[in-house]
Amino acid sequence: MASKGKSSESVKVIVRCRPLNSTEEANGNYRIVEMEGRTGAVTLTRPAGGSSEDPKVFSFDKVYDWNSQQATLYAETAAPIVDSVLQGFNGTIFAYGQTGTGKSHTMEGKEAPEELRGIIPRAFHHIFDAITAVANPGKEFLVRASYLEIYNEEIRDLLAKNATHRLELKENTDSGVYVKDLTSYVVKSVRECDKLREFGHKNRKTGETLMNKDSSRSHAIFTITVEQCETMPDGHASIRMGKLNMVDLAGSERQSKTGATGERLKEATRINLSLSALGNCISALVDGKSSHIPYRDSKLTRMLQDSLGGNTKTVMIANLGPADYNYEESLSTLRYANRAKNIQNKPKINEDPKDAMLREFQEEIARLRDQLNAAGTSGGPGGGPGGGHRELVVEKVVEKEVVVERVVGVSQEEVDRIRRELEAAKEAEKQALLDENLAQREEALRAQAALLEQQERMASEAERVAETERKLRDLEAKLIGSDGTNIIDEHARQQQELERYQAELRRREDAEREAARALQEQQDAMLAKEEKYGSLQEEADAKGRKLKKLYAKYKAAQSEIADLQAEFQTEREDMLETVRELTRQLKLKAATIDLFVPPEEQAKIESRAEWDDEAEEWHIARAELAGNAVANGRPQASRHGRRPVSVHAKIASILNPSNPRYKGENVLALELEMPERTTQDYEGVQLNPTIKQAIDAALDDSEELSLEGAQNLPSMYFSYDPEGTGRAKGRKKSIKKPAR
Incomplete structure (x- = not known):
């Protein structure tokens, strides 16, 4: 695979904050998050009643407050990634944050109104609009789509008929990490992509918690692969393939706030473990000292392995909740995102990939054309099997006349009577056929009249449309600028120019922010250098200023350490509570098994169980043939019987009724054996x-x-x-x- 553009590129980190919801406003919560869109700064203030430390300030590539629009977010953050995918790069956009902060709204949004569409549906329009706008006839495109979820560390295909079937994660040197047997559909329009997304979204796992009525309980990844083949003037064909991963992560949550129990607690534990593994990978990538990146700790990190430190342009959208009672979660999200912006990727254009399906399609088309050409030239006109004419097989219908022969023992009068009856029946049948034919002709005349009337209406409508088109052309012909150009075309051109200017303005703003950051770092570095002073007082003043600045940094570092320790202690307590709850459930299950499953049956199950290292769970061979799993394949119960019995058992029970082996389990049909009496009759009180x-x-x-x-x-x-x-x-x- 050839590569271009091997320069290093950092992960773009975007922060978005939702507005206060109605529940938070009703509870009297207030906003503790402030955002500065021009500088990309986020300020987080500790709620009242806490320590009196300074607010936390973080800086990111872009920030969007509670008044931001979906279209603006897409145009400034996601659109450049989609454009790079159309050029042959790999791209990943994923949303991270606490549960209930608007990740699914950012990625998917709502169908109506159009302003509320999220990144995924807007990317569909972006890709197909760009393909339609290509005027090069030598370019061919192939677009594929797939949709999967990671639920409880199990990969499921959301586009398959059986969405609960678990898929395996594989890896090879050509295509890297991939999902075996994942369904991939070739799509040709935005509507087809929307149908796949809607179908997969219905199969996705969601559930209600105290913090979110419709909380995502799984990580969902919608992947679009764009392959393009361009034929050069010399006849050489070049193939590029870009893959766009749009990831909607499940939200991190704490059991004390969500009130998760039972299955919800198990889901939350898996979600937090996978997000913790993702955080460990980010920390290892940023550290620079770690020689091992723990991608294999979770299915999620293996799926995003190429997006973090690999061959991908990546954008992370960190979602925040603005309420004061979510201070710890918001601070954790900001620290998480602050580490991620230091990850360096090395994106490159994927040219002539070995796993490109477009090449296979072209080879198959060429093979079929060769077969058609060979079939057209192998036989003469009207000749043998390969000729130009096909043998027409006509089914012949032969009417046979019914002949009534003279039968020995039947009189001539009887024969004449039978003949008359047959002729009468024939005449009646003929009359019925004539009546039916007449009715059909009348129906055909009515249909023909209705068709003529409809054609007349269509002709008048066509005339009206033609008249409207003529008027429209006349009006368009009048809309000519002073320089002879069409005003409509000029407006479209100006709109394109405006979009280019806006993109250039955004690039300049980004460059200004980078320059401001570099200047601040340079000033900090200059303070650390040894300087020459004209007098002792000047030296004392300069070192005093330096000391104050260093002391402020020292206090900030101390506060940061205290916050990290408090956050670690809170997470530790929450994990311990989760472990206690899971231990209680485990003990309950163990007690249930001990009380209801005999020890010898437990030993049989344990002897047949095998441990799967990759899935980290136990498997029992041929479990599908055990218990009620095959009840549907068994014969139906015989009448007046308790359970299905074989033919041999029925015959044996009839021949030898006294044999208890073939008796049913209906206790009403069994003879009871009375036990030895251990009581006596009551005779009253002895005085x-x-x-x-x-x-x-x-x-x-x-x-x-x-x-x-x-x-x-x-x-x-x-x-x-x-x-x-x-x-x-x-x-x-x-x-x-x-x-x-």
Whole structure:
């Protein structure tokens, strides 16, 4: 692969801040972010109640505040990348930021109104408008599109019929990192690209959190590959291929703010790990001392390997939330972006790539043309199989006359009767056919009349259109400038000139900012040099100024270290809380398995499981044939049966009903075996005989009971002794029968 333009180029970093939403305004939150579009500075102020340190100031290539428009953002940041892709470079545009800061709005936007379209749909129009404007007949273009997502460290094809199927990430020396079996469609218009994007967006994983009602739970990458073949005057064909990756990253989030639990917590953990791996790669690229870049720590970093430190023109759009309660997240995003702007890429034009599909298409077209030419010259006119005429096969329909033969044993009168009946049926059928033909003719006449009427209307409409076109040409002919040029064409030319002037103005502004930064660095370097002073006072004043400046830098560095430590501690606590939650879920799953899966079955599963190092997960061979996975392929249950049974089992159960092997599992059809009895019947309460005698006497049917013999009973049951002699003295006590 030939290369051009090997000069180093830094990653362009853009910062965009959304406005306060209705929820933040209702909660009384206020904006802590200030932006200066001319200098590219972002100022972040600590909320009230925190430490009284100075605001944080960062400088970037471009900044866009809450009043920025989608069209302006695209024209100044994304359009140069798309233009470079049309020239044969690789380009990447990706949005990064906290969840709910407007990344999907920046990349995709909304279909209506047109002003709200994001970078991806605008890039479609940009590419096909540029291809249409090419007036060189010797240039041919081939545009392909693909759409994938990285969800829970699994790559999924959003344009496939089964979007949940996991794809593998491969790498070779020719094409670098690629996704095996990824669907790629050849597109010929903006509408086809929009349909693919809409179809893939429906398959993308989204979910609701406390910070975003429609939060993206995966990293999405829409890729457009533009191949162009230009035929030189000497007949040599040159192919260039540019690839544009438009990446909508999932937002970084904290469990304490999003309230993620269960599946959402698992998704957030994967998202944060992949974004952390991306940050580690950026830090390693900027450090300069690291000999190893950890691209393989995540599928995302492997996919963006060529975009960070490779053969790609890259633009990073960092999205911010302006509210005071997101101070830590906004500061982390700004530091992240500030490191990324120091990455150096080496973009080059991809000429005559080995994996260009346009070359394959041209070779296939040439082969088919050769076959057609060979087929046209191999046979004579009307000759053999290769001749110019094809054999016309005509299906012949032969009407057979029904002949009624004389049958032995049938009289002539019967034969005549049958003949008359056949003739009558034939006449009736003929009359029906005539009636049907007449109806068809009437319908055809009505359709012909309607067609004539429609043709007359179309003719009158064509005359009206022709008259309108004539008037339009007359008006256009009148719109001629003083120099003889058409005013409409002149307006289009002026519009193109204006766009060129605006692009040149943007380049000059960028150059001015770079010059201002270089001047500031030069001044700082001059302060560090040894100087000669005319007097001790002059030397003291100069060194005092230098000392104050160095002390301010020292205090800023101390504050930065404290912020980094606090941010690290916050992230550590959040990760620990996530680990605790995941550990609780893991223990719950382990307890469920221990309680409901027998140990011998667990041992069988563990013996069949195999560890996949690349996917970092366990796999069980032929798991698709286990359990309910093959229930649809089994035979239907027999009537009055509990489950599907084979023919052998049915026959065996009929021949030997007593064999329990072939019996169903319906407990109502089984004979129960009673267990040995371990209880006895209830016989009531066993009372003391003396007490029982007293109760029976109390329940006697007589009206009065004599208690003369009561002295024989224990005193605890009868204590009537009015004289205190210790006995009843033969007194009688009338006890009435209690009411029943």
